[in-house]
Amino acid sequence: MQFDITIVFEYIPFLLEAALLTIEISILAILVSIIVGLIIAFFKISKFRILQKISDFYIEMIRGVPLLVQLYVIYFGLPQIGIEFDAFTASVLGLGFYAASYVAEIFRGSIQAIPFGQMEAARSLGMSYFKAMEKVILPQALRHSLPPLGNQFIITLKNSSLCSVITANELMHSTSRFASVNFAFLEFLLVASVIYFVMTFTISKLVNLMERKLSVGERRSL
Amino acid sequence: MVETVKQPIIKVENLNKKFGDLEVLKEINLDIYPGEVVVIIGSSGSGKSTLLRCLNQLETPTGGKIFLEDKQVNTEETNINKVRQELGMVFQQFNLFPHMTVLENIMVSPVSVAGRPKDEVKQKALELLEMVGMSEKKDQYPLMLSGGQQQRVAIARALAMNPKVMLFDEPTSALDPELIGEVLQVMKKLAKDGMTMVVVTHEMGFAREVADRVCFMDNGYIVMDDSPEKVFSDQHDNDRLHSFLRNIG
Numbered sequence: 001m002q003f004d005i006t007i008v009f010e011y012i013p014f015l016l017e018a019a020l021l022t023i024e025i026s027i028l029a030i031l032v033s034i035i036v037g038l039i040i041a042f043f044k045i046s047k048f049r050i051l052q053k054i055s056d057f058y059i060e061m062i063r064g065v066p067l068l069v070q071l072y073v074i075y076f077g078l079p080q081i082g083i084e085f086d087a088f089t090a091s092v093l094g095l096g097f098y099a100a101s102y103v104a105e106i107f108r109g110s111i112q113a114i115p116f117g118q119m120e121a122a123r124s125l126g127m128s129y130f131k132a133m134e135k136v137i138l139p140q141a142l143r144h145s146l147p148p149l150g151n152q153f154i155i156t157l158k159n160s161s162l163c164s165v166i167t168a169n170e171l172m173h174s175t176s177r178f179a180s181v182n183f184a185f186l187e188f189l190l191v192a193s194v195i196y197f198v199m200t201f202t203i204s205k206l207v208n209l210m211e212r213k214l215s216v217g218e219r220r221s222l
Numbered sequence: 223m224v225e226t227v228k229q230p231i232i233k234v235e236n237l238n239k240k241f242g243d244l245e246v247l248k249e250i251n252l253d254i255y256p257g258e259v260v261v262i263i264g265s266s267g268s269g270k271s272t273l274l275r276c277l278n279q280l281e282t283p284t285g286g287k288i289f290l291e292d293k294q295v296n297t298e299e300t301n302i303n304k305v306r307q308e309l310g311m312v313f314q315q316f317n318l319f320p321h322m323t324v325l326e327n328i329m330v331s332p333v334s335v336a337g338r339p340k341d342e343v344k345q346k347a348l349e350l351l352e353m354v355g356m357s358e359k360k361d362q363y364p365l366m367l368s369g370g371q372q373q374r375v376a377i378a379r380a381l382a383m384n385p386k387v388m389l390f391d392e393p394t395s396a397l398d399p400e401l402i403g404e405v406l407q408v409m410k411k412l413a414k415d416g417m418t419m420v421v422v423t424h425e426m427g428f429a430r431e432v433a434d435r436v437c438f439m440d441n442g443y444i445v446m447d448d449s450p451e452k453v454f455s456d457q458h459d460n461d462r463l464h465s466f467l468r469n470i471g
């Protein structure tokens with residue numbers, strides 16, 4: 001056996017297509033995680049004990065169980081009680097709910113980092129709690145959340161390779177399929193690694209750029 | 223000072239506030255009439271901020287009643303967001319919104335809370351900026367401004383809601399000495415224009431010059447509520463006040 005990278009070339013369009021699916025799954029998953037994470041974060045900072053407990057429970061439970069197990073539960077387990085998802089949807093939900101446990105803490109941290117005087121000033125101008133959140137607190141908090149959210153996106157994108165085991169036709173799944181058909185694991189894994197790296201590297205650069213754009217004015221004077 | 227029919231705009235009856243076991247406000251009674259400037263003085267921890275914050279319900283009183291005109295403020299049924307629109311508040315730390323320009327800071331609440339048309343609000347905002355001398359900074363972000371400039375914008379922001387009363391909690395205490403004057407100047411202008419004001423401050427010159435009444439707070443009580451002439455004179459025998467005024471210089 002020898003190393004022959006040319007064997008991969010004819011598969012590159014298929015690998016890129018699979019990479020596109022990886023991106024799709026990751027973007028949808030991070031959107032799910034933002035919505036769920038925001039809700040969990042609000043539970044956590046609410047003054048109701050029961051909501052705080054729910055939020056704690058969610059975070060502890062999701063973080064305490066391996067993602068792979070959670071994906072199995074969603075894709076292979078739930079159909080037993082009549083809840084069925086296709087591989088794509090199961091991947092998005094599994095990755096999204098998992099990331100939400102981290103995103104929730106990102107949001108909570110950045111909301112609580114906003115000085116309390118901001119909320120008081122907003123309320124003293126007649127804004128309701130939710131109006132103050134919408135206009136004053138969240139815009140500032142989300143800005144501060146952006147870098148850690150970007151990191152979470154990168155982690156989610158890498159985690160999406162686990163979805164190959166629940167037959168989602170993403171990059172890792174295609175890679176292992178083509179690799180075993182051709183008995184060329186090193187070649188295909190090398191190319192897949194390069195594609196993963198290009199994606200994560202690009203995202204991290206984009207996040208940096210966005211961060212700089214958003215902070216214009218706010219911190220330029222510091 | 224006020225010759226018109228005497229109907230207080232703010233009425234405080236037997237106000238009491240506890241933080242846990244700590245009783246911070248005790249049997250506070252206070253009437254504030256339209257157009258009056260009431261200055262509250264007293265040493266740190268005497269309850270001045272808490273009193274002011276009870277007026278617009280940033281703190282919930284544990285006892286007593288607060289009325290704005292004839293509506294009781296501290297009841298379950300009161301829409302507190304409506305009440306707060308009538309009471310502008312200026313904080314020691316300015317608390318401008320750093321992600322909004324000066325103009326946006328002023329416009330956000332009139333537009334998104336009061337639902338007033340944008341054009342009209344902008345017109346009013348520009349007039350207010352003119353009034354506080356901040357017109358040419360309207361598109362800047364707060365953190366690029368000096369403390370004095372930020373506080374003047376904060377005053378304009380509160381005024382943009384067309385409040386009936388303005389509450390000031392040590393508006394110049396966080397400022398470098400050379401910036402205090404420009405903020406006091408704006409407040410004097412407001413007072414002259416007939417705004418009803420409740421001002422917590424250590425600026426005794428301002429109190430002497432502008433106040434209609436000065437309240438001295440000590441240990442949660444208003445122990446003196448009188449004209450500045452009386453409060454800043456020897457015609458009373460309140461030792462605590464004498465020593466407070468001596469210490470503040």
Ligand SMILES: Nc1ncnc2c1ncn2[C@@H]1O[C@H](COP(=O)(O)OP(=O)(O)O)[C@@H](O)[C@H]1O
Nearest residue numbers: 241244246264265266267268269270271272273
């Ligand atoms: N949120 C709070 N919780 C507990 N104690 C407080 C709180 N706010 C103020 N206090 C206490 O109430 C007292 C009066 O405070 P404050 O009204 O801020 O005084 P002042 O403004 O006159 O300096 C102080 O002893 C202060 O420590």
Ligand SMILES: [Mg+2]
Nearest residue numbers: 270271272392
């Ligand atoms: Mg105070």
